[in-house]
Amino acid sequence: MSLSLDRETKPAPLILLRPESLAAPEAAPPMQVIRRNGTVSKFDASKIAVAMTKAFLAVEGHAAAASRRVHEIVEQLTAEVVTALSRWMSEGRTFHIEDVQDQVELALMRSEHHKVARAYVLYREERTRQRAEQEAAKTAKPAAGPAIQVTLRGGTKLPLDHARLALIINEACAGLDGVDAAPVIAETERNIYDGIGQDELALASVMAARTLVEQEPNYTYVSARLLLDKLRTEVLSYVHDVPTSASQADMATRYAQYFPAYIKTGITSELLDAELGRFDLARLAAALKPERDLSFQFLGLQTLYDRYFLHVRGNRIELPQAFFMRVAMGLALREIDREARAIEFYDLLSSFDFMASTPTLFNSGTLRPQLSSCFLTTVADDLDGIFKSIKDNALLAKYSGGLGNDWTRVRGLGAHIKGTNGESQGVVPFLKVANDTAIAVNQGGKRKGAVCAYLETWHVDIEEFLDLRKNTGDDRRRTHDMNTANWVPDLFMQRVESDGEWTLFSPDETPDLHHLYGKLFAERYAYYEAKAARGEMHLFKQIRAVDVWRKMLTMLFETGHPWITFKDPCNLRSPQRHAGVIHSSNLCTEITLNTSDDETAVCNLGSINLANHIQDGRLDDVRLKKTVTTAMRMLDNVIDINFYTIPEARCSNLRHRPVGLGLMGFQNALHMLRIAVASDAAVAFADTSMEAISYHAISASVDLAAERGRYPSFEGSLWSQGILPIDSIDFVADARGGVAMDRTSTLDWAALRGRVTSVGMRNSNVMAIAPTATISNICGVVQSIEPAYQNLYVKSNMSGDFTVVNDHLVRDLKARGLWDEVMVNDLKYFDGSVGAIDRIPADLKALYATAFEIESRWLVEAAARRQKWIDQAQSLNLYIANPSGKKLDALYRLAWSLGLKTTYYLRSHSATHVEKSTLKGTDGKLNAVSPVALTAPVPDLSDAIACTIDNPDCEACQ
Template sequence: MSLSLDREASAAPFIQLRPESLAASGAQPPMQVIRRNGTISKFDASKISVAMTKAFLAVEGHGAAASRRVHEIVELLTAEVVGALSRRMSEGRTFHIEDVQDQVELALMRSEHHKVARAYVLYREERTRQRAGQGAAKATQPSGEPSLRVTLASGVQVPLDIARLTLIIEEACTGLEGVGAMAVLAETQRNLYDGISEDELALASVMAARTLVEQEPNYAYVSARLLLDKLRTEVLSFVHDTPTSASQAEMAARYGEYFPAYIKAGVKAELLDPDLARFDLNKLAAALKPERDLAFQFLGLQTLYDRYFLHAHGNRIELPQAFFMRVAMGLAVREIDRETRAIEFYDLLSSFDFMASTPTLFNSGTLRPQLSSCFLTTIADDLDGIFKSVKDNALLAKYSGGLGNDWTRVRGLGAHIKGTNGESQGVVPFLKVANDTAIAVNQGGKRKGAVCAYLETWHIDIEEFLDLRKNTGDDRRRTHDMNTANWVPDLFMQRVEADGEWTLFSPDETPDLHDLYGKAFAERYAAYKAKAARGEIRVFKQIRATDLWRRMLTMLFETGHPWITFKDPCNLRSPQRHAGVIHSSNLCTEITLNTSDEETAVCNLGSINLLHHVRQGRLDETRLQRSVTTAMRMLDNVIDINFYTIPEARRSNLRHRPVGLGLMGFQDALQAMRIAMASDAAVTFADTSMEMISYYAISASVDLAAERGRYPSFDGSLWSRGILPIDSIELLAEARGGLAMDRGMTLDWDTLRDRVRSIGMRNSNVMAIAPTATISNICGVAQSIEPAYQNLYVKSNMSGDFTVVNEFLVRDLKARGLWDEVMVNDLKYFDGSLGAIDRIPDDLKALYATAFEIDSAWLIEAASRRQKWIDQSQSLNLYIANPSGKKLDALYRLAWARGLKTTYYLRSRSATHVEKSTLRGTDGKLNSVASVTMMAPAPIIVAPAATAPDLTGAVACSIDNPECEACQ
């Protein structure tokens, strides 16, 4: 079937004047058409009739009777289309030729002329392909008709430069498979109107490319490159103080002249440290690699654009490579050969092989370089101490620090207050104050303030603590914005295993329990329990350990909090157990450092991009060693350069010098090597990859110690005794009387152990795996050690809502001839899961199984293998598709039994879904929630188990894809 139909000349939409103009004149606007080449022509409704008539006749034949009937139908449908367009005119809409064609399709479908509608759609698609094959040149040909006008910032209107628009779109598509410049250009022109502003024009092409991502993941790169054009114009115009634009090809020459001007402008605007101007700027400019601007996907560049690039008077002044060089310069500012080191750091960052944490990216090279990620404090049991800690939280959060507070020392409800001879209201009212402080101090407006409160399981207020995140009850005793975590001693878990009794105490009567762990804790706890039985302790309560455990898991399931973290493995395996006690983890549960009244623990984070170190199906050990070595130097530099907002943080950081090198892109690396997450091979890869990172991180710290000296509190540490993380497993096993944790190794640890003992370490701690919620977006890889959330979904963060498609999956489906419009719709219908799509082979279903299709026991086994190499911990999320008390009980007992130090979120389905229809028109809307559908999860009825929590009537927590951006 063919339709001899000139669509360009027929179904023509119209453009209206602005509503304010109509109001002023009182006249109807002239009806006009925006054509695909950007020109304007008169609207003629008869062309719609002609187009539909030809479509009907092509399907139903040219007989006279058919023709008379067709004309009657067409007349009604044309009136319907014009009416619909007229109604949209009253809403201030501007129409492109494609908009009328959309209305024609709708009219045909609504009138149930499905065959005609199908013919119309097929012809429309064929014409689109023909135009794409003809190239973009036709779009730039002059027609003699008036073109759209663009309103400049000055208010002057100039004709739309369709030639430049076409050039920029063609350049953005260069070198990418499966994308077409004409498709982006056509979609862009749908969103244009006469008098469009420069800013809106720049965004129109960006958003146009974003609508096509669900069809082809490479459009994420196209849209990033189009956003880059907008950024170039904004930055160059400000830095050079004159309207300036440049294509990507032109930037190869212009980056060199821009960079020194950018540094000078940044110093002048009091955004950059004046010391940066004393670098050899020409040498650094020559080292910039403009082609690396093309490596961004849209979500990554948009995140940088919105929140990371420095801006003066509302104008951004940084281009991506200048941004990475600024961060590198800030980290190299105290190096002897700082230009060489800055270039070395820049190469690592801009290649995405490693990425520093968000505070470092925000603040490096600025006047207040607060570069650290996480701060841990312990709260004293008096008003001065409590409110000093609240003030410290505010000061630490101001410059983008994530906070972990240990509240265990604060006396419980009903405890005696000697000064007033009254009774304490417990810890909860003070937690409410800390909660509201986190809201008030929102990290300089760049991201949400975030804090996590920790409480030990023996505290008398633990039951109220479990309820803090509930939406019912006395709101004065609720903290809706604060994260919470249980700090669980091994003795409690052993009592749960034995179904024994558990006694709760107020810490003012049992003060030393706070600082004890292992056998010492168990002995002292038994002594206090005996005192309580004799009536020598005033405030205590006895409960079944399994009852409290059930309630802990129930609250975790209902509210997502408190998280489950384990006190004893954190302390027994700590290299710094000679210098203090770990009383909590941090906001994201990966940091395990000592805290006291004199010391606020500080950690400095960054992450290796594991995907970039996979070559030809295996991990490139040489490249990984180079990346880890350079990354460790950068992280160590953070400690000396850092801007400290409280003296306790400075004292602690300089004395112990801890850093936390982690990883991201674990799922991507597995898929690149064709390994399913739920497999023994994945567990083995988690082991071997972390072993390499651990080996080279420790080795790099030894090298830094040889060059710069040991950290001051080295003597007496496990390091000084030749006990490495792999060796410290035995300390935990001894305390527990056994431990089901793998001890295998493949590298030469004996030689490294000797070097550590003889030379020393530069850093008390060297490894921690953070969530990488934001920096993984910048690098375009999966977060941290996470399984794929979905293979197609809408991601929401502070920059807006964006379609995310698994490009590895699309590549494999294309190779097998399975990637088409039907597959896209199937993925949307099944929320990015492959399991229910029959035509997908089983091997791909296993390889691309999503987080809720994988038994979380696999995640725990992999985490256990990593934990043996890590001197701190890892942010480990667990996923439950169909939660039950029995499953939760088994999962968290397994985590404890396998020697994990901490767990993080418990994620359950289903708060966010991909739109079941097209994402066009919703995706990419910045700072909106247009493409997210919130659904209340249904109650889950669970049969009670002997030791599992009864979750009858409980509601799954709405924690799909939660964002913790405080660490990274």
């Protein structure tokens, strides 16, 4: 059974008493305890409370033990024990550890908690023999009992092979600190029965290990390795067409035998490009590294198993290292020495130093290698153009593309239609069609179609646009599944700051505003305002800018949309200003590329695992340079190999060749460096790490230009003028009259600037920080540039619910003797937050502060430091635990003033909380969360809910 606790009425947490609060009178000598080995240690009252709490846990379960009643009982009884022991001290008596435990027993009995007292007695006995029992369990043989039969897939029954079960579980635990095969074996044996199916038997051990993740994070690796055994049996049996199983040790030789057979099976099944069969498969098979299968955490391998590995009618045919090699081969198809490059790419992917984006992992090496991540389009103001855009959306989404549509050109509600002499119904009805198209095309069931609609803030339909995600009103004018974003010009923000008026126009009367930015936009906008004031405009509306801003923030918090993105810095700092205009960003707000009727912008993504590049307390620049150089080559190859579903995408991608190299594991890197995310040191590391990535990425593109030639539209670009991303800040400063962006640098940019102008660039754009939600799961790190969400929580995605524990925190707590069942209980109660747990020292509270415990400004400050180095943008989520209109107003104005190009989701507390369960160590189901009540004078955000973390239906969370 489980207990879901309402957040407003849940009981008080279990807070252990600090020893100083229970100390003896000040005049008394310090209390000390004689231990069993004869040593003397300082008396610690909190250990008494921990022991009592464990006794209550044993009797009443986690939910009851976390109640206010038990908390008060433990506090009172601990005080009684300390008083009794203090009396002994005043009488000149010393006391032994056994005396302390006797007093605990006595206090429990006197208070008539007889069952708990008995549990405590058993606890004492268990502690005295625990080590011996654990040693005995390792060598114990299964007890004789009735024979268990296992039902194979074909219906045949065979006796359970206890020896192999023990072998696989022991192998899964090998080399991992803090794990023990004995409890996994015991739990597995307890859950099997006569006639159990082969697959169910395989999952029994996986689930047994999963229940222990809360106690020791390394059991996530045990779970993954046990799932791997199930996968090996499934894959090898199908590929070799005979029932086959293999241990991890067997795979040292079996991988090389399996790999050519796998490629043949994939080609025969019309899943793989026949060209893969022409590689030197023996050479590639010899390069596979089976030991890297052991690097997966459970969530990562389960995600690959469910969504990425190729299958024939539901039967997987890919093992992890074959999967990475298949992706690498697909990316090396046009290389001169294909095998050498494939091995180089494979080494990078399988090491988790870098991971390609989801479409690349899905489709590389297949018959239709649609490898690009993001597509940006602009919608024309006529029926042919509108419905062509919707059709294009369907074709692009079919193969896992995320979409960003610019709808600003479509005339507004009430605008004149010359052809019919009627009035337009505006943008909203067409957005409804686009919304339903995204749902209909669900990428083969791998993930939902996902699209984001952008509209500029001066469009006359902006107020209706802001309401699209509301759950009230005419449902025909709502888009419940589509993402939306504001495309905000600087002039609007300046009007908000000055509390000025803002005029809304229909784009059929102001068509050039769509293409202008900076000072030219401001001048032309003023011209149209003057024209409207003279009565020369057919359709317009004047409103206070601050009123529009208030509604933008209110809807952002209430519905999670529209996101706020800034048109001018995106265009002013674009390297491709000479070749067009950026009219929107993409699905996840990190791509900023030009769009037109003839060009659908395309971006090809991949991310560096920053945590893998921390060595000896610093960023390993040598390793980082190697990673970036190889990654840039892989991303550039995507452009030529790619399967394009519409000609406009092919035209744009081959002309400009943009890529988006990003990063993930930023929070993990901070933990490894012992840097708190809410600190100046974290902001500085965001700056220097992004500077290094930017430097190496630009340099790698120059090297590729020297080898393969410049991208076709290079001449006239900012690159060709020697203007790098750090230099382009000047354009924003000039347009605004100043910008509060940091300009410091540490690397030799002058030398690189010279190489860029003389040699050229292979790619028009090279950097963008994507959300990385799924590929970070594969690599086992915190996604993208996100802060830690919680230190203990249940993560939900399309593969299910998974308990996630911050292993960095656990290691630190273990080192200080603080990791125990009570600590797990407290972390559950506080939803993974360490801030309110008294036993945790202040330095660890700062280091492991979670997303909702820090001020959001730190995230904006760090993002601003990165933005100066990035030629595109970042998927920047913002977290506010207790939002108010004043806080949101200050936060988004800060983002604009610091020169950010875009922001992404505004996150409130998640609906995904750790289950307060009476079942120890279980992966719980999700608890519901009630709306967050807010009181905010400006804007009014009462009874509002923002986008929640880890929504299985949210593209960002997938």
